[in-house]
Amino acid sequence: MHIIVAGLSHKTAPVEIREKVTFPEQILSDALHILTGYPSINEAVILSTCNRMEIYVIAGDVDKGKDDLTQFVSSYHGIIRDKLEKYLYFREGKNAILHLFRVTSSLDSMVLGEAQIQGQVKNAYDAAFEAEATSTILNRLFRHALLAGKRVRTETEIGESAVSVSYAAVELAKKVFETLDGRTAMLIGAGEMIELTATHLVANGVNKVIVTNRTFERAEILAAKYSGTAVPFSDFVDHMVHADIVISSTGAPHYIVGKDHITKVMHKRKNKPIFFIDIAVPRDIDPEVANLYNVFAYDIDDLDSVVQTNLEERKKAAQIAEGVVEAEVANFSSWLASLEVTPTIAILRRQAEEIRIKELEKHLRKLPNLSDSDINTLNALTSAIINKILHKPIVKMKECANRKDGYLYVESLRYLFDIEDGNGQEDEESETETAASFIANPEFHQANR
Amino acid sequence: MEKLTIVLFWLSLVCGITSSLAYIGNFAAKAERRIHTYTAVGSALGTFTLLMAVIFIRANALGVEKTAGPFTMRIIFSTFIIGVFLLIESIYAGRSSKVKAFGMVVMPISVILQFLAWHAYGLTEKLSDQLKSYWVGIHVTFAVLAYASMTVALAIAIAYLLQERQLRAMRDKKPGKIFRKLPSLEISDDLCHKAIAFSFTFLTLVVATGIIRAEMLPQWSMWYKDFKILMAIATWLVYGGYLVVRTTFGWQGKRANMFAVVGFIVAIVTYLIGNTGLLPSIHSYGGGLG
Numbered sequence: 001m002h003i004i005v006a007g008l009s010h011k012t013a014p015v016e017i018r019e020k021v022t023f024p025e026q027i028l029s030d031a032l033h034i035l036t037g038y039p040s041i042n043e044a045v046i047l048s049t050c051n052r053m054e055i056y057v058i059a060g061d062v063d064k065g066k067d068d069l070t071q072f073v074s075s076y077h078g079i080i081r082d083k084l085e086k087y088l089y090f091r092e093g094k095n096a097i098l099h100l101f102r103v104t105s106s107l108d109s110m111v112l113g114e115a116q117i118q119g120q121v122k123n124a125y126d127a128a129f130e131a132e133a134t135s136t137i138l139n140r141l142f143r144h145a146l147l148a149g150k151r152v153r154t155e156t157e158i159g160e161s162a163v164s165v166s167y168a169a170v171e172l173a174k175k176v177f178e179t180l181d182g183r184t185a186m187l188i189g190a191g192e193m194i195e196l197t198a199t200h201l202v203a204n205g206v207n208k209v210i211v212t213n214r215t216f217e218r219a220e221i222l223a224a225k226y227s228g229t230a231v232p233f234s235d236f237v238d239h240m241v242h243a244d245i246v247i248s249s250t251g252a253p254h255y256i257v258g259k260d261h262i263t264k265v266m267h268k269r270k271n272k273p274i275f276f277i278d279i280a281v282p283r284d285i286d287p288e289v290a291n292l293y294n295v296f297a298y299d300i301d302d303l304d305s306v307v308q309t310n311l312e313e314r315k316k317a318a319q320i321a322e323g324v325v326e327a328e329v330a331n332f333s334s335w336l337a338s339l340e341v342t343p344t345i346a347i348l349r350r351q352a353e354e355i356r357i358k359e360l361e362k363h364l365r366k367l368p369n370l371s372d373s374d375i376n377t378l379n380a381l382t383s384a385i386i387n388k389i390l391h392k393p394i395v396k397m398k399e400c401a402n403r404k405d406g407y408l409y410v411e412s413l414r415y416l417f418d419i420e421d422g423n424g425q426e427d428e429e430s431e432t433e434t435a436a437s438f439i440a441n442p443e444f445h446q447a448n449r
Numbered sequence: 450m451e452k453l454t455i456v457l458f459w460l461s462l463v464c465g466i467t468s469s470l471a472y473i474g475n476f477a478a479k480a481e482r483r484i485h486t487y488t489a490v491g492s493a494l495g496t497f498t499l500l501m502a503v504i505f506i507r508a509n510a511l512g513v514e515k516t517a518g519p520f521t522m523r524i525i526f527s528t529f530i531i532g533v534f535l536l537i538e539s540i541y542a543g544r545s546s547k548v549k550a551f552g553m554v555v556m557p558i559s560v561i562l563q564f565l566a567w568h569a570y571g572l573t574e575k576l577s578d579q580l581k582s583y584w585v586g587i588h589v590t591f592a593v594l595a596y597a598s599m600t601v602a603l604a605i606a607i608a609y610l611l612q613e614r615q616l617r618a619m620r621d622k623k624p625g626k627i628f629r630k631l632p633s634l635e636i637s638d639d640l641c642h643k644a645i646a647f648s649f650t651f652l653t654l655v656v657a658t659g660i661i662r663a664e665m666l667p668q669w670s671m672w673y674k675d676f677k678i679l680m681a682i683a684t685w686l687v688y689g690g691y692l693v694v695r696t697t698f699g700w701q702g703k704r705a706n707m708f709a710v711v712g713f714i715v716a717i718v719t720y721l722i723g724n725t726g727l728l729p730s731i732h733s734y735g736g737g738l739g
Contacts, residue, residue, distance in 0.1 A: 156479065157479055160629075161624075161629075172616070172619070174633060175612070175616055175628065175633050175634065176616065176633060176634050176635065177633060177634075177635050178544060178545055178632070178633040178635045178636045179544075269699075270699030271698075271699035271700065271701060271702065272699065272701070273634065273635070273701075273702060290617070293702070293703070293704070294701070294702045294703070296616060296617070298619065301620060302619045302620050305619060305620045305623075306619060306624060309623045309624055310624075317479070320479070
């Protein structure tokens with residue numbers, strides 16, 4: 001049993017390929033059924049976001065699994081195999097586990113530390129779970145990955161601070177006002193940047209929006225989106241008295257909000273703090289405004305410097321996060337190793353043998369007059385009993401090991417016989433190739449193939 | 450009984466130091482750990498309770514008269530600072546988790562006060578007949594409460610000024626601990642306002658009870674010429690001024706917080722007059738009683 005991931009992401013494939021190879025929610029269940037229909041593939045989860053498409057599978061054989069995965073993607077999306085192979089990457093065993101954990105923790109994202117990916121991984125897993133495409137290993141793997149992602153978010157500052165201009169604006173506003181709940185925002189201009197920032201503000205609690213624009217109709221359209229009010233461009237300064245946050249982004253070639261305007265506004269506001277964001281170039285708001293009492297004004301460069309510092313912070317946090325992820329991968333790997341059939345059987349045999357010898361010695365002490373041949377007979381007798389009893393279950397176990405739900409039997413066996421130890425005897429381990437040996441030594445494993 | 454109070458006192462000191470370290474640790478750490486927060490708040494609460502116990506057990510065993518002295522005064526001060534801070538933190542916990550950053554200043558101050566108290570342990574005050582009065586007891590307790598909340602207000606005002614300085618220079622100064630760990634301007638401003646309003650209430654009562662007591666005694670009838678009393682009235686005026694300009698001129702924000710800092714300086718001068726003998730005053734009763 002091997003964990004394999006095949007995928008393509010913003011790092012390996014251009015958008016022309018990425019937009020073709022997607023699995024939207026509607027077709028996901030269908031795709032998962034086709035995929036698990038391949039004989040080599042036991043379990044599967046498909047993660048498909050705008051920046052990456054990854055398929056996680058449990059396969060009986062690494063090469064066959066990889067081959068089937070490529071075949072599946074190329075036939076499902078009608079892309080020539082040779083072309084597809086250029087962009088696909090594969091990871092297996094421990095590297096696949098590490099990859100998923102890093103993806104879930106947003107360490108592999110285009111924007112380091114972005115929060116969406118965790119939800120996307122969860123949705124992908126839920127879809128696969130509902131389509132009954134997952135079983136013991138992938139269930140455990142994805143739950144563990146989500147847990148690791150959560151740990152990274154709580155124990156590091158990776159997602160703490162804003163890394164886009166509009167988020168930075170919200171973050172700064174929240175340093176002046178504790179919350180944006182119930183605040184009023186004024187939008188000067190009706191462009192795309194204004195809309196993006198306004199959306200963030202509204203999402204953070206701003207509940208009244210005043211819009212002004214040179215063409216009044218566009219102001220009205222935008223105002224309707226946030227059920228706000230539109231005011232004429234000629235006298236917007238009069239309405240600024242009610243605004244706590246002012247965002248400006250017009251195409252005006254010169255300042256449209258001057259120091260005198262704001263002095264008047266602040267007088268009427270009784271110096272209640274006001275917050276300006278000027279995202280226009282050339283600027284709309286006279287920078288002198290920032291020197292007024294209780295006026296906090298920022299331009300695009302201020303916001304950008306916040307974003308740059310925050311990105312550096314995230315990179316530092318990512319280093320700590322890598323440590324957390326590695327610990328979680330080790331944790332998962334040791335559980336995975338315990339699912340192997342061969343070491344489990346070895347331990348079972350050893351336990352039985354230990355009991356036999358102990359009991360035999362105990363009873364031989366009570367029978368001091370036995371001859372050597374008698375003792376040999378007793379030895380053979382007890383051995384035969386043990387072996388006969390264990391024979392059936394062991395044969396069945398070996399059979400089950402190759403079935404999809406084989407792990408369930410291993411787990412039950414370990415539970416019933418109270419087998420705690422993760423590894424069997426050393427000589428037994430080399431008997432067959434196991435995922436455990438692969439995890440312990442992937443290079444050796446690959447060289448053997 | 451005295452042994453018990455000493456043990457309790459040292460225990461409270463240990464709690465105070467633990468709490469200070471936990472608050473500082475939380476501020477310095479990359480990400481906040483819940484265990485640090487619990488330790489910090491729990492130990493602060495422990496210090497508060499233990500010091501309260503020390504005060505009451507001593508008063509009970511030795512009698513109020515014998516406990517009056519710098520040791521008791523300083524631990525009462527220490528207790529009240531923690532009390533005011535914990536009160537604020539619990540009220541604001543739902544609005545901003547960053548309010549606890551002030552613990553980083555408040556708890557060490559309380560620890561220093563405890564050390565100062567220990568330094569003065571055993572110094573007793575011979576109370577003159579004029580001082581053996583409930584009026585004086587109430588007067589002194591209110592004074593300590595007023596000073597304690599002033600101290601907390603000062604810490605908040607400084608935090609406000611630092612945060613505003615950071616916010617006004619985002620391009621030149623990288624957002625660091627101040628930006629991330631101190632509360633927003635709105636919260637700091639509001640907290641400072643409340644702490645000062647609280648302090649002002651008790652300051653008013655202090656001045657009032659003081660004057661009433663002075664008027665009762667013929668030998669204190671010239672109280673309005675006393676420097677300490679005059680300074681106390683000046684402090685009262687400054688803090689009163691804070692409250693007035695905030696509402697009438699809309700001086701919330703930087704100016705109001707500057708006022709809070711100035712007010713504290715005046716208050717410190719007032720406090721020192723009685724204790725150092727810098728200027729003659731009827732409050733000169735030796736180490737730290739006034």
